[in-house]
Amino acid sequence: MHLALLQKTKWPRFRDPPLPVSQQILFFKRCSHILDKGYPLHDALQMTGWDTKLKSTCDTLTQHLSAGDPIQEAFVKARFSLSVTNFLYFSQIHHNLSRSFQQCKAMLQMKKDYKEKFMKVIRYPVFLFVFLIVACTILQKTVIPNFVHLFEGKKDGTFHLIVILMNVMNGLGILVLLTAILFMAIMIILPRMPFKKKLAFYERISILKMYQSYSVSFLFTTHLHSLLQAGLPLKDAIEMINGNENYELLSHYCNELLIELSNGKTFAQAIYSCPLFRPELTNIFHHTNDVEALKDELELLAEFLMEYLSQKISTWLHVIQPAFFIIIATVIILIYASIMLPLYQWMNQI
Incomplete structure (x- = not known):
């Protein structure tokens, strides 16, 4: 049933620098809130893109998802952190994107907070x-x-x-x-x-x-x-x-x-x-x-x-x-x- 998803997946080690962590946190905060309201992902991305800081990211995700890319690959191409894209690999099975986005936000927020405290x-x-x-x-x-x-x-x-x-x-x-x-x-x-x-x-x-x-x-x-x-x-x-x-x-x-x-x-x-x-x-x-x-x-x-x-x-x-x-x-x-x-x-x- 899930043979296509069970294929070994390994993404390239070298890629463009990821988005700023604060921008990733803001995206997951906004998008998960909209998904919780019952909107589909396409509409949630469109509404999240109302914020000019997130519009480019949302447009990139919409483009690759519309082209049929798996969600984790779309997020790789949108320059999200590898810890996030690895985590989203499993969302294609359990389909609870709102919860996955909230978990990604929590992980990124914890990393950001402790990095700032360490500095x-x-x-x-x-x-x-x-x-x-x-x-x-x-x-x-x-x-x-x-x-x-x-x-x-x-x-x-x-x-x-x-x-x-x-x-x-x-x-x-x-x-x-x-x-x-x-x-x-x-x-x-x-x-x-x-x-x-x-x-x-x-x-x-x-x-x-x-x-x-x-x-x-x-x-x-x-x-x-x-x-x-x-x-x-x-x-x-x-x-x-x-x-x-x-x-x-x-x-x-x-x-x-x-x-x-x-x-x-x-x-x-x-x-x-x-x-x-x-x-x-x-x-x-x-x-x-x-x-x-x-x-x-x-x-x-x-x-x-x-x-x-x-x-x-x-x-x-x-x-x-x-x-x-x-x-x-x-x-x-x-x-x-x-x-x-x-x-x-x-x-x-x-």
Whole structure:
């Protein structure tokens, strides 16, 4: 019945820059509100296009949808974010566009809010950190070498302290540089790694494991609930999710589930082949056999995972700024000590 939709779909990696996130959020807010009133998508796009900021986007979507393009491809060509177009892949089955648009708006809004919070949190500490790096460089090149030269004939505590301070500041500089290089290397290399190596990397690095665990569990829970709500049997719903290879990890796990099910295992047994799924998700399939109860629990779990991930991100944002200030305070104390202690020692010798 859904053979055409079950074809493996993979969209191009390189495309025009996406629309501004604020514009995407506004589109989904306006269009979902109109769809809730009972209007068909074509009329909803036309009315959403009354806003001049959204007219071009709505015209592009109308053009491609009228030409017969699937909805996710039309949104790709209208330059929506990949996270949105991947999510809309499943709306062609459950046909609840209003709910899908509201979920897309919620995801984009959360990303936008936390990106803005992150930039506000790190803006001042990063400015101070850059200033301190410049100050440390000047001290390393001018002030401290003169003190070392002044005290090098006297192997006392002051001389050793200056040497230790120099080594500590050099060590901090090297640590910051290596951290930046490592982060950039991960951002560049990780998307290009073979999937099996990438999966092993996710499972070894705790912070990536936690993020991927919540992300893949939320996506699986949300899409499975939507497809079951549309009336698909459980196995067909898994096959449908497996068909979207843009969710690489999720597609892999669904393929593992299908293999385990074909080997005669129950779903509760098969789900253990997916180690990054959250325990809350695996527990649902152990104590729920009724499809109606399963749909309700999946909906509740999707809401819980979204809220819990939001709380985790907020907690990390509250930790980042104090951590930056502690590092900066340590560097300031080192700079002060590297200047004042030798001066006091030199003044005592006069």
